[in-house]
Amino acid sequence: MAYVAVKGGERAITNAHNLLAEDRRGDQSIPEIEADQVREQLSLAVDRVMAEGSCYDRDLAALAVKQSRGDIGEAIFLLRAYRTTLARFGVSEAINTRQMRVERRVSAAFKDIPGGQVLGPTFDYTHRLLDFQLMANGETPLERTEQADELLPEQVPNIEDVFAHEDLLEHETAAANENETVPFDLTREPMSFPADRDQRLQSLARGDEGFLLSLAYSTQRGWGGTHPLCGEIRLGEVDVEFIPEELGFPITIGQIMVTECQMISNSRTIGEEPPRYARGYGLTFGHNERKTMSMAIVDRALKNRPAEGEKPEFAAHDEEFVLYHCDNVEASGFVQHLKLPHYVDFQASLQFVRKQREEWAERQAAKEAAE
Amino acid sequence: MKVLATSTPDHVESLWAQASELNEIPCEIIRKPERGLVMVRGRAGSAGEQFNLGEMTVTRCAVRLPDGETGVSYIAGRNLEHALIAAKADALLQSESHHQQAYDAIVAPLKQHNEKNEADRAAKVAATRVNFFTMVRTREDKK
Numbered sequence: 001m002a003y004v005a006v007k008g009g010e011r012a013i014t015n016a017h018n019l020l021a022e023d024r025r026g027d028q029s030i031p032e033i034e035a036d037q038v039r040e041q042l043s044l045a046v047d048r049v050m051a052e053g054s055c056y057d058r059d060l061a062a063l064a065v066k067q068s069r070g071d072i073g074e075a076i077f078l079l080r081a082y083r084t085t086l087a088r089f090g091v092s093e094a095i096n097t098r099q100m101r102v103e104r105r106v107s108a109a110f111k112d113i114p115g116g117q118v119l120g121p122t123f124d125y126t127h128r129l130l131d132f133q134l135m136a137n138g139e140t141p142l143e144r145t146e147q148a149d150e151l152l153p154e155q156v157p158n159i160e161d162v163f164a165h166e167d168l169l170e171h172e173t174a175a176a177n178e179n180e181t182v183p184f185d186l187t188r189e190p191m192s193f194p195a196d197r198d199q200r201l202q203s204l205a206r207g208d209e210g211f212l213l214s215l216a217y218s219t220q221r222g223w224g225g226t227h228p229l230c231g232e233i234r235l236g237e238v239d240v241e242f243i244p245e246e247l248g249f250p251i252t253i254g255q256i257m258v259t260e261c262q263m264i265s266n267s268r269t270i271g272e273e274p275p276r277y278a279r280g281y282g283l284t285f286g287h288n289e290r291k292t293m294s295m296a297i298v299d300r301a302l303k304n305r306p307a308e309g310e311k312p313e314f315a316a317h318d319e320e321f322v323l324y325h326c327d328n329v330e331a332s333g334f335v336q337h338l339k340l341p342h343y344v345d346f347q348a349s350l351q352f353v354r355k356q357r358e359e360w361a362e363r364q365a366a367k368e369a370a371e
Numbered sequence: 372m373k374v375l376a377t378s379t380p381d382h383v384e385s386l387w388a389q390a391s392e393l394n395e396i397p398c399e400i401i402r403k404p405e406r407g408l409v410m411v412r413g414r415a416g417s418a419g420e421q422f423n424l425g426e427m428t429v430t431r432c433a434v435r436l437p438d439g440e441t442g443v444s445y446i447a448g449r450n451l452e453h454a455l456i457a458a459k460a461d462a463l464l465q466s467e468s469h470h471q472q473a474y475d476a477i478v479a480p481l482k483q484h485n486e487k488n489e490a491d492r493a494a495k496v497a498a499t500r501v502n503f504f505t506m507v508r509t510r511e512d513k514k
Contacts, residue, residue: 172416254447
């Protein structure tokens, strides 16, 4: 059957875009929100868009949130689309989270973790009561935040340093020949399986928060049994160093806020090695604690491989299932494409159902005649 | 370069605008300010194998002074003016005759401002550190 082009929607589309713009603006008697205000006051939405949009730029992410009317999935899509218009200058040196200027750092495993439990700007311990003052007359007076005389150490030790003397944690060390290998890059290569850790971590770092959260939850509730403990979670700024080809030495090109989580779970014995805790790692752009913890739990679950003495049996253990479905731009594209015209598919499907019904009616008639 | 890269574009621009002796030096532009991306890498478990965390926007620029010194900038974000000034400042900082002047007029005030902000923030963060204490019995144990 020939493909029949259907035309006639242009005018409707233009009008729909105009209506959308009007709805985005809302009641015009209320001042328009500025992208700067989104960046400063809806900063966690901005952080999520940067993390899952896989592009660190607070201004662009804020613009995307404004343009998408606060639809975070749409904002992520906008940012992903924008990044394809830019050339890549190169890759940075690996960021060093040990040298993070820590803004928040807690360990659920060690009360007395060196460097201390630093709460930072957290919703934890708030009462989750709506604050009507924020609605009444705009600005809530800020209480002066106390300043401590004694600062945190310049480098806050991480969970590895704490365990180092006992060697209780699974080792995570860089390969000696790492300069000879190039980490997997999802933006340049299609997914391939079995996936190595680099592919997995990149995919999870930009994966959908909701999907990873639910998967992580499933492992806690019995569909995975990872029994994770939050070894450490930290938030803060790190320097990004880059070696421009014209200089040949690293320069700091900026500072980015990242959230990092080290989950420890289920000690295990691999080969002849002594038993050690397995680890899961989470790292994301911005302040994204829920996502980063989920990422770490799912990273650990994906280590569940027969080669390492474990039995993969649940969804969170299945890397093809997890990695193929965690990207929300792809997922939402495939689900939402169902809104586009499928007239021909439906015609074919209709013909088939009608034929089935004819055959059914014939069988019924034959049965009745026989009786 | 770190100081120039980690300061706000507004601050860099206002200091540059005030530094009339520096900003009037003619500069040849080798590469116009250009926006692009740098892929940021992380390490599994913070010290393990490298992986690609995600990209960041970066603007770069290159200039040459009349005395031949070149300046290069790579600055996070998309601000063309910021990258241009940073490249010029980089060139001036390398030139013997202008180094001190450029440092005093641009780098030193930025550095001082940034350090003050960082210290204020660090002090507020440090005030959220938990000081655990143990409840002490106030009543004598029963005999």
